[in-house]
Amino acid sequence: MKNDFSTARTLVDVRGLDIRFPDANDGEPLVRGVDLTIRAGECVALVGESGSGKSLTARSLIGLAGYGARMSAQRFEIDGTSALQFRERDWRGVRGGFAGLVMQDALVSLDPLRTIGAEIEETLALHVRSGSRAARRARVLETMRDVGMPEPEQRAQQYAHELSGGLRQRALIASAIVASPALVIADEPTTALDVTVQAQILDVLAARLREGIGVLLVSHDLAVVAEVADRVLVMHRGKVVEHGATHDVLARPAHACTRRLIAAQPSAGSRGQRLTSARLRNDVPSGRASLIERDPLPPRQRVSDEALLQVEAVGKRYQRRGARKRAADTGEFIALDNVSFDVRRGEVVGIVGESGSGKSTCAKLVLGLEAPSAGQVCFLGTLWNGAGVHEAARRELRPKLQYIPQDPLSSFDPRYTVRQLLAEALTTSGLDPQQIQDRSVELLEQVGLDAHHLERRPLSLSGGQRQRVAIARAIAPQPELIVCDEPVSALDVYVQAQVLDLLGTLQAELGLSLLFISHDLDVIRHVSDRVLVFKDGRVVEAGDAQRLSDAPQHAYTRLLMASAPSLRRAKEAGSDALVREVELHAG
Template identity: 60%
Template sequence: MSFTSTLEATIAAPSATLASVPLIDIEGLGIHFDGPHGRTTVVEGVDLRIRPGECVALVGESGSGKSVTARCLLDLVGPGARVSATRFLVDDADALRFDAATWRRLRGTFAGLVMQDALVSLDPLRTIGQEVGEVISHHHLLRGRDAIARRTRETLARVGISDPDERMAQYAHQLSGGLRQRALIAAAIAGEPRLIIADEPTTALDASIQKQVIEVLGRRVRDDGVGLLLISHDLSVVAEIADRVLVMRAGRVVEAGPAREVLSQPRHAYTRQLIAAVPSASSKGSRLASARFESAPADPDRNATRVVREPLPPRRHARGTGTSGERVLEVDGIGKRFRRGGGIGPARDGDFVALHDVSFSIAAGEVLGLVGESGSGKSTCAKIVLGLLEPDAGNVRLRGQAWSHRPEKARRSLRASLQYIPQDPLSSFDPRYTVREVIAENLGALSTAQATHRIHALLEQVGLDGGLGERRPRTLSGGQRQRVAIARALAAEPTLIVCDEPVSALDISIQAQVVDLIGELQSRLGTALLFISHDINLVHHIADRVLVLNEGRVVEQGSVDDVFLRPAHAYTRALLAAVPPPLTAAI
């Protein structure tokens, strides 16, 4: 089966009827920033039109101009920005003539914005109910506390949040990552805007919640005639919902057209490279960033296309089964419960059970994937493995030694053998440190000359210039920061690395490079990995075995092929059914 025919089955047909007057009508958009070294152009010559009942998607790598293009639709580009255009109409009015007051009236009523990082976007001092209800009260859309609370409750329920009354009284830090993101989406749609601007709205969400969010946004487009500008590095999500796609690179649109056409028959080499870099079961054992399209003349009646990839280096250890070889980690029957509303004391019936009787092991050189919905217990499990949280029941052994129920002083000799690669490396770095100092934390007792040589070698090992050592992490790109986090973990020469959503915030191109790097280093060094991700296709690409968690319990585990291709548990089947078909599934 050709790539084209398989992809066409995954892309919904464009909206049949679109209103004649666009919500957004821009021609020749340019965005420039004036700085001490002159003018910097970040967007140039972009045409963008969004009609009611239409979803337009912007895709491209980090720094391509997607987010700044979207932000200019709300006059949120930032200080020092200069926006120009041949035509810039918002709701059929000349936006180049808008004053600050006009833009403020449009935010939340005409257009709602969904950002990527909910923890940063949500006010830590206000409840979720206050956050979602703000646009309603600020713009006087409803009057009276009861009416505002009712709309807030209904909006939270619409984005898949259960127990909305309880969530309205909570703060952002009390919610899981998935719940925070859904609360942010609820805040954007509470004012019933005619245009929704969604900047990576599903990046932090698991497959089932992602599906709910896409269905909510899709219903707004399909049933209510709302326009949607979707920014996403997940091309499978784009294929599910978008009518048209604009592919951006270096501030310019390199390809545009109907989603069906752009994603199934890409013309531009950059678009083809993006699609080929998407992980899947078929990419297992290969370098994602090496992927390229080639003609496959096997079927004389069609112009079939296939993706060709270079293999990863051979593994030092055979692909693990969890039953052979040295076990570097043994988790035996761990359980963890939390008191609702905080507090301490003995267990109560109303406590939240985060984990119950969870057992697994990881062999030397093995990659174990950990998947499940938001709130399933993945992060709690990772914290217990890392020794940051003590289990209420069960034990963890690291390299054959007791780990979970020992004081930190007694664990110190083993600490270096267990390392961590977080989802957001910048928040895990000391902002006062340079890259060299960040890595040096894990080097132990070395002379200055030895440390300098080792840090330079580690940076080169993860594909970075050794000269970056004197820069601060905030001056690096997202992909560079993630590589620094990997270098910091490798500095300790660990036996096991816990990878918690290590690439979920990265665009397709950078994700492919980082995943390739992890695979190459893992093959060469034989380090075991506990790989936590909501991306089922990525886990299938990188893991040997997989563990499926649901409500704190292990419902299924086994080889990735057995679990993902022949699931035995109903929950696993439901989780897989929510995953959009990978774009390269047929290749």
């Protein structure tokens, strides 16, 4: 570890932390025996799979472990004060002033009835009472600029639902750091962000670290952890199974859980291979980068020359709400401008770009959920979207084009069981009730679930299980093309690997075509045959995924690749890479 924090102010000192809930896990602790120290200027990372206890541990440091939580510890000190007997009033003094919290789901965290500016300013009003309201507003705008929010004066007047996912996350981060707390607890702060904005946020955290603020980073993205963390704690089933200096743990992992998390990371080198089969070689000489081996996915069918989807010079313009018409200002926002591409039978085409680049708008036009302002879309040789095309004309082909959303929980009817969700997807199949039942079980088995899940509702499923149900729904009508809009962005790295392996297997076995949208370059390079790079509503580069990965031509593509954190790049200039990949042929 490069920096020595042994003499720095101790912000958090926890020994032997147990957290239990009387009605969960048969009363056994969900977090067991955790030791955690965070000092000023230090970034400590908690990593692990979903359900490992990372977020529960982090939130306990500000009294948000949850209703009914029973906490015990040999030592539990916050800024030198024992906090085991803190009441709610004591914790309110810790939150916002001493510690700022950045949560993963900004839409849930932000007040839908207040503007973003008012939301951020509240923290200053509560914890920094000195100064005028004008000074607070100036500080709000300055912080919004720090976290990369464009046009902060305009954004401050907007509500959470009017912002993209990336902008909402930046607003939440601004709210957490605006009062300059001594500690920032960042629970998956970059999950919803594209790589360039992610780099900005990591720069913001790095700047706070240089100022002496401590950071507890909870993340499933090991590449992000490698960029900023000084120390890392790996959690598995509520326990810390490995800890140490970040570079040491990630370069030479000792525990099987750590090795599995590192090996499951996708990349350009993992194309055509099973991420969940990955393992680290044990015979690597000391001081050398770890080597990853993987097994191949099933062989794919040959990509045909037939174009299933043709997008021809489409554009999409929106009227800005409340825009003032001036001679030089039409009041329009250009979401897409003259975009053309095709998807061939059996092909996977990836779309990558920043938040607001037009990726999701393009998906809506392809799906026929919105009409283009210019151009047209053809699907299976039929005019699918454009001037004069209505839903009635699409109805017959609609089952052949399906969708996998980013957040199945908000897409599913929460009152429906899995049985009802799948039956709804099979309504056009002409099957009788018993055949629908049999086909539903078959679909669940195809995605790695079973008949026991039929009576479950979305809220009772894990994130990975919900995504598997979403995939089962998508393949139910036997589609030709599936639009995947950020389908793995909210999943931890190992569940992400499971879902990507599932999509790869189904794509090969069923001969599906995929239009795969993501802000994660590693995911895009892993799944795609061709890649389209979007910026400001335009395609700035397109081509073979391997060629684009090896030799990007456009400056913006090179910026995206340079901004993306990676375990395969050195953490410090001149040092060895943390991970190298080797190809393992099926034997």
